[in-house]
Amino acid sequence: MNNFDFHNPTHILFGKGRITDLKDQIPDDAKVLIIYGGGSAERTGVLGQVRDALEGHSLVEFGGIEPNPRYATALKAVNIIHNEDITFLLAVGGGSVIDATKFIAAAALHDGDPWDILTSFGSVITQAMPFGSVLTLPATASEMNANSVITNPEKGAKLPFRSAHCFPVFSILDPEVTYTLPDRQIANGVADPFVHIIEQYLTYPVNAPVQDGFAETMMRTLIDLGPKALANPKDYEIRANLMWTATLALNGLIGAGVPQDWASHMIGHEITAYNDTDHARTLAVVLPSLMNDQRGPKCEKLLQYAANVWDIRDGSDNERIDAAIDATRAFFEDLGIKTRLSDYDVDASGIDHIVAALKDHGMTELGEHGEITPKDARRILEAAA
Amino acid sequence: MNNFDFHNPTHILFGKGRITDLKDQIPDDAKVLIIYGGGSAERTGVLGQVRDALEGHSLVEFGGIEPNPRYATALKAVNIIHNEDITFLLAVGGGSVIDATKFIAAAALHDGDPWDILTSFGSVITQAMPFGSVLTLPATASEMNANSVITNPEKGAKLPFRSAHCFPVFSILDPEVTYTLPDRQIANGVADPFVHIIEQYLTYPVNAPVQDGFAETMMRTLIDLGPKALANPKDYEIRANLMWTATLALNGLIGAGVPQDWASHMIGHEITAYNDTDHARTLAVVLPSLMNDQRGPKCEKLLQYAANVWDIRDGSDNERIDAAIDATRAFFEDLGIKTRLSDYDVDASGIDHIVAALKDHGMTELGEHGEITPKDARRILEAAA
Incomplete structure (x- = not known):
């Protein structure tokens, strides 16, 4: 066996009805940016469950993360974070939304050109905003790792990055939300x-x-x-x-x-x-x-x-x-x-x-x-x- | 499958020669209490490797943790922590030493009678000192969980406790240190x-x-x-x-x-x-x-x-x-x-x-x-x- 490091601090909350536990996972005084993809999160009721669970929290929403999430879209979310003094990110979606959220969490605190995050494969990241996820599409394991892949169509590039700063603080996995996929x-x-x-x-x-x-x-x-x-x-x-x-x-x-x-x-x-x-x-x-x-x-x-x-x-x-x-x-x-x-x-x-x-x-x-x-x-x- | 929470933040450093990585795992300005058991940690050279790796750190040592670690012995370590202003604990040993260190880490910050920690099975613990481990005897998994068992012969009791505050920050697992067991x-x-x-x-x-x-x-x-x-x-x-x-x-x-x-x-x-x-x-x-x-x-x-x-x-x-x-x-x-x-x-x-x-x-x-x-x-x- 080769030498290795294993470190995975993400807290998994797994099972039926776990979205209601969101309230205990995000600080009461946080200003939360909910990040999601297309209309399915709304249509399936998952976003509604999230809003209900976080009643009393200060919430801002940012939709429109694409499958194969795009660099330019992620940067729009970074602007909102800066303009709205967001303190906590919550990804509601599958691997694309969580991947984008990792990039957003790192880019929001990055000095310099955020493109460096991708060309360095994440090695320039020294800090990231705290974020959690509510997983709606099991596939990538982005909900419990520190990896991400971002696409930049202008440059014809789809580039992976990784940083130990980019683990979700928590991820909620409710299998029932996958029934409608x-x-x-x-x-x-x-x-x-x-x-x-x-x-x-x-x-x-x-x-x-x-x-x-x-x-x-x-x-x-x-x-x-x-x-x-x-x-x-x-x-x-x-x-x-x-x-x-x-x-x-x-x-x-x-x-x-x-x-x-x-x-x-x-x-x-x-x-x-x-x-x-x-x-x-x-x-x-x-x-x-x-x-x-x-x-x-x-x-x-x-x-x-x-x-x-x-x-x-x-x-x-x-x-x-x-x-x-x-x-x-x-x-x-x-x-x-x-x-x-x-x-x-x-x-x-x-x-x-x-x-x-x-x-x-x-x-x-x-x-x-x-x-x-x-x-x-x-x-x-x-x-x- | 039943609903569950999974959360294990311990950083594992596994393999040959990993004890030298200790220096990067403990803050430079920490005052460290090294906690160990009998003479084998010294005899096998593991304590020497630990001291070498932590050269430059402020170190205090506490030996004598028993197999089936005892309540009274653990309390002696708690006294040293208070008297010496210790800020970080390092267990060097097997499950007994790591179990004792968990109890010591919690008892050092516990208001009231430390015996409550055991009779409540850990539920009274609200905080614990940070601690790591260098594992010398694989068996109990104490190096990567938040469980402990403490023995009190005066009361004829061997009682388990658990607290989410009692995960090791890190554990170093070098299989070569097991050769002499x-x-x-x-x-x-x-x-x-x-x-x-x-x-x-x-x-x-x-x-x-x-x-x-x-x-x-x-x-x-x-x-x-x-x-x-x-x-x-x-x-x-x-x-x-x-x-x-x-x-x-x-x-x-x-x-x-x-x-x-x-x-x-x-x-x-x-x-x-x-x-x-x-x-x-x-x-x-x-x-x-x-x-x-x-x-x-x-x-x-x-x-x-x-x-x-x-x-x-x-x-x-x-x-x-x-x-x-x-x-x-x-x-x-x-x-x-x-x-x-x-x-x-x-x-x-x-x-x-x-x-x-x-x-x-x-x-x-x-x-x-x-x-x-x-x-x-x-x-x-x-x-x-």
Whole structure:
């Protein structure tokens, strides 16, 4: 096992009816900016529940955070914070809203150009405003980590950052608020954590049976419950287990002490930056092709994945790896997520654009060995055409 | 899954050579009380590593915390804190030293009789001094939770408490410091987390596949690595995996959202209070007998445990449960841990004493259903004679 630090101070309040506990999580004298996305937070009643829970608090609202949240929009919220003397932020939404809130929390206290936060991958952040979240769309685990991804279409960039100052103080996870999510978002909310787990698991063995066993448990749970969640939208137990799995998939736990990959994510981000494809869907395109391409360096873990996640134990090494990749692709497709670039209107010139963007953004040494170059990414993308 | 809160702010620094990172975890201007146990912390060089890492800090030392740490000893440390204007505590040791430090941290800031902390199970605690730990003996997970158990021999009491104010700010886990531990402590450090896991797992199903899978992963890891740790004292990978497993076994993770038992612990504490038997050994005595006694209410989880932890899948329900209990007992015995009360010189009058103590301490409704009474505890103990 590798040396590691694990530190995750976010307080999770999980379960039915927990939004009412908001009042105890935010100081009485705080001036709160509620940050949300489109109209669904209002339509589903979640914003109403939040307002009720915070009755007596001083509230300002800022809606309009996009999927793949945009830099310019986040800066508008920063202006409101300064103009209104906001002291606490509350994200009400999914990963996009929480990601944006992290950026807003850091940018509001940043001296200098906020763009530096992204180009430094967060390393310039020395402080951030306190913020909590009410999660409405389980997928990214942004509710329990210090990671964020911000898109700047003017620069054709979708850039991740991280800072220890950007953990939510608390996050409220009520599985019932997910009952009204469209199938597309539920499917994304299964595929995205699945690939988060894979990025921290499918590398090379370092003798970490607990991290591996946790990862395998969660992948089996997603495989079991993903299709059931689509078939039974109001089954509390299914939604609860998916919600907690998505959070644990990227809260630092299973990645502690093991190598990590993240090449599928970095390549996928450039697909989204290119044509706004849903994040999870870009992962479902890249991952099976990357698994196939990297079967050499990933051989041992691919065989372990085949056996412990898919119960594939017979055949030659290559046959078992082929079967595991096929099962992975079929898992995504069965959720209604297409796994080819052509399904998302990305052609050869699109691949050219994506590979160029990887170079532009310094993504030239990807993967757990830092050996996946833009040339390799091109081969992986071409095989996913 | 049940509603739950999960909040664990302790920063873990894990791996070889991490004690040198102490200097960055404690404020430069802190006046530090180093709290430790017997002579082993000095003899093994860990205290020396700590002093080296904190060169330049103002340090005071307090040794002599006992296994099953004692109330009167902890109060001596509280006096030193007040007399020396200590601002930060550093526990260097195992669960006993860290447990004592939690009590000291709370008692130092408590108005009124510190005994109230124990009789209220911690609910009177409103603040505690900041403290960190350097773990030398993995077993209890005290390094990453807010729980403590303090013994008061004058009152024949061993009482647990918990407070959200009593999380370590940080804990340093260097597996290399465990190389010199005696076999007895390594064996205890396998059995104790095993039973911690069982207390959070072996109840009744609530549809929590992730928590169950995590628990089963860790139990299989302890079963695999426990005997190997005894045979290979300087195998870093084995010690590292045991150390991290022991921490994760009781940091709140696998207990979130599921019922919990803790009857074996409460009965075991009274055995220790009676004749100072090692905590882990009391658990190894009580657990197999309790599993057998409670096979009715625990039937479903016992069968799941048999299948997923021991790969016992053939036979009638009772046959599989019998085999799982036998395997559990053999696991403890193979670690050199005896599993009968007679092995620890507890006879019929000892059982009388232990059952009376359970009543005295209000432990009258134990287990996940609150249905294990002192009468049931007597039956469980008599079957463990």
